[in-house]
Amino acid sequence: MRRKIVTIRDVAEQAGVSVSTVSHVLNGNDQHVSSEKRDLVLAIMDRLKYRPNAIARSMVKQKTATIGLVISEIDNPLFVPVTAGVEEILRPAGYHIVLASAPDVVSEKQAIETLRSQQVDGFIFMALSLCYPYQHLVQLKEEGVPFVVINRCLQDQQINQVSWDDRNAAYQATRHLLQLGHTRIGTISGPLLHKPPRRSALERHRGWLEAMQEFQLPVPAEWIVDGNYTYEGGFEAIKQLLARVEASHNLPGALFVATDIMAVGALKALNEAHLSVPDDIAIIAMGDPPFAAYTIPALSTMVLPVPEAGRRAARILLEALAHGQEGSAVQIALSCTLQIRESCGALKSRQIIVS
Amino acid sequence: MRRKIVTIRDVAEQAGVSVSTVSHVLNGNDQHVSSEKRDLVLAIMDRLKYRPNAIARSMVKQKTATIGLVISEIDNPLFVPVTAGVEEILRPAGYHIVLASAPDVVSEKQAIETLRSQQVDGFIFMALSLCYPYQHLVQLKEEGVPFVVINRCLQDQQINQVSWDDRNAAYQATRHLLQLGHTRIGTISGPLLHKPPRRSALERHRGWLEAMQEFQLPVPAEWIVDGNYTYEGGFEAIKQLLARVEASHNLPGALFVATDIMAVGALKALNEAHLSVPDDIAIIAMGDPPFAAYTIPALSTMVLPVPEAGRRAARILLEALAHGQEGSAVQIALSCTLQIRESCGALKSRQIIVS
């Protein structure tokens, strides 16, 4: 990369000491070096603009102080805050992050291979909640490579995992609607029929359902519509809902929408239909990306603690890196908090739960 | 990283050949190896689950096939599409990307140091358009390290740069408003008074001004308000504009808003003031992040070709990596295209330009 590479040997020569002495001051092994020599060496390094070669060091130490962060969808809004959380913990610990995006299992395997040949010390996998096969992860584990997995659907108790408690969050979201006095609550769900299944979509749907059933509220099939986790899906979901109830005029008074982006699409379709949110239909969503606060009306939503997931994952990994993997795996489900904005409106007259 | 590391020597031993033969098949130097031996070696590699050590290879080859991507703001919406564009070009060329976020000059210098000690082969710098000092970049250049800079404010003709033609884009945006028949056009600008200056804010403002002056249209000071490139800034800008014209009722009929996020804030404030977009005020913005299509009304905007900037930067870098830096630097200003959606409405009765 540079014309003339300054090596530890050049420094040693200039300073009139041996390479091992230079190496010692480089690594802060002060007990092995007299302070005069140390200062001298430091001065020479400075003068020569010596830059230690991390590659060479990694080769002998058999570790690189870098970890691989493999992301299933680089344009997922969760990606940036997770990365930020991971960085926040890993950087002060002296680790670097190398990123790989791997939209499917095949490219994930490839990414793992590549990163391993780059000698990363461990991995964090950040996924959609897709229930992919994960045999290769089990194998990674068996080979003794430390890693942790965020937001993935896998049953293995031996694998470090952090995720969100989607079911409970959806339950709480629905309860919020109930507390506001709503009883006619429909849902725009994530892709319930997707193959492979999407854990979060299933769990969120289940949370909504449980809340409804707990209060013995009707959940007509026409109020359940799949929005496929996209803006367009949310938009179409409303169109479809409206078409379904056209004859019956049986419109729900509120909607639990499984992601904010679908809620934004729903808002658009509702607006086109001249239906007001929250007056005609209240909406609560989940996720809380930046834009959730910027819609008209601003979205009430369950906030996923995304950076926290990154931090937790990083800490778990650091622990594994330091003390080996021998302990049993860590499994964490982070809980979400309610962020009340405008899309659910105020208390309605009759209220079925008080809590 | 693994208990027992399989090396090229193990493979050679098992196959009963020399390490150089193994190395040759590893590097696809087929002309130097008989096909029987090659197949044998390949089989052994497979059996032993041999994984080449990229670190060791880089050490001897004096290059790592990785480039450093340093980003000034990781949560800038431009970041992901730029990265995607860079990846698209670099990956097929066999390069890896290591990411560093460096919000200020100091951490940028640090990031450069760190990445250089990791022996990256080159850099791409992706910036806000801040006019930071860039002495360290000049020095990088002098040391012969190839790099290219995206969206940065620097005058050096010797440095590879790709950016957007902000001035012209703003000019075109304003012309769109003019063509629609607007003549009373205000602006919500980026931070014009920021230190260090922000090139894009200045240029966009200038583009608007030039269009207005070209048609000798009035640009009253009360129609120019600083929105600081944020949602909140856009929101407050409208509040302020409304306050300023409260007495005179001298409201502009259209607004050139320098970024979409400010436009979203403006939409909110306008909505609160019961002013309709585009009927009372037309809005055109710049940037075109995903949410620009999702607002109500959807934003007409000048789209910055962000992935293209990433691709260009990557290609320039690849070129420099392959053939050295001896040629003069490449400087590209990408032009933006108009995306018409809803926020400007339809043609008004009288129209001052036809083109």
Next chain:
DNA sequence: TTGAAAGCGCTAACAC
């Protein structure tokens, strides 16, 4: 406290 020397896993002359 200091230094000499043996590698880390791989490539690339250079011999054969």
Next chain:
DNA sequence: GTGTTAGCGCTTTCAA
């Protein structure tokens, strides 16, 4: 074609 060997820049015993 194939093998031998000298490093790449650094850390780390082990002696001195």
